Amino acid sequence: MGKGAGVGRPRASGAAANRPDARQAVLDAAGELFTGAGYAATTTRAIAERAGLRQASLYYHFPAKEDILAALLAETVRPSLALAARLVAGSAPVEVRLWALAYADIGLLGGARHNLGALYLLPEVGSPNLARFRAERADLKAAYGKLVAAAGIAPEAVATRTDLVFGLVESIAVTRRDNPSLDVEAHIREGADGVVRLVGLAEPTEELRAAAHTLLATLPD
Incomplete structure (x- = not known):
């Protein structure tokens, strides 16, 4: 107890x-x-x-306890997966859509009451009972890959660049664990900026950020 x-x-x-x-x-x-x-x-x-x-x-x-873990992990990916589907299908400039997804996704992991992203490192995540979570997380990563590809990255580099982008997004869990006094909002913003830079798009500007926030605010629930 x-x-x-x-x-x-x-x-x-x-x-x-x-x-x-x-x-x-x-x-x-x-x-x-x-x-x-x-x-x-x-x-x-x-x-x-x-x-x-x-x-x-x-x-x-x-x-079972593993069912609780599955439900918690689902909370860390399903909202971002639903958002990603809308952004991938959208028509806004790809840098705006990518920044918006990264901002919302990092915010979901960083702004939660508990640092649930740190649970990704558990060996239990490989359990057959958590196959749905792993599939949904893979689908989210694939959505990032579609935006990366839409940015004009050479086809042979898309997978590596997507790995880097996805790793940057999820790194907030480790950062938050190691730095309890982390300025989460600043990290979310800088993380989204870093994603855009990693893909080789234009340097993030206030105009880009404002457009991404507007996009997020106007997307249907």
């Missing part, structure tokens, strides 16, 4: 376990414990107590 687990939270069971916020309470508790105490060291009992639920109630929402 994690130190201080359950402090200030009543236990819930029965009808309370079916509340719409019960599932989210489990995810919030697990995110804190997985990124703090560690995935292997965290038990479902500790998660349930931190969430204010009985362990049996946790299993109502998540049959």
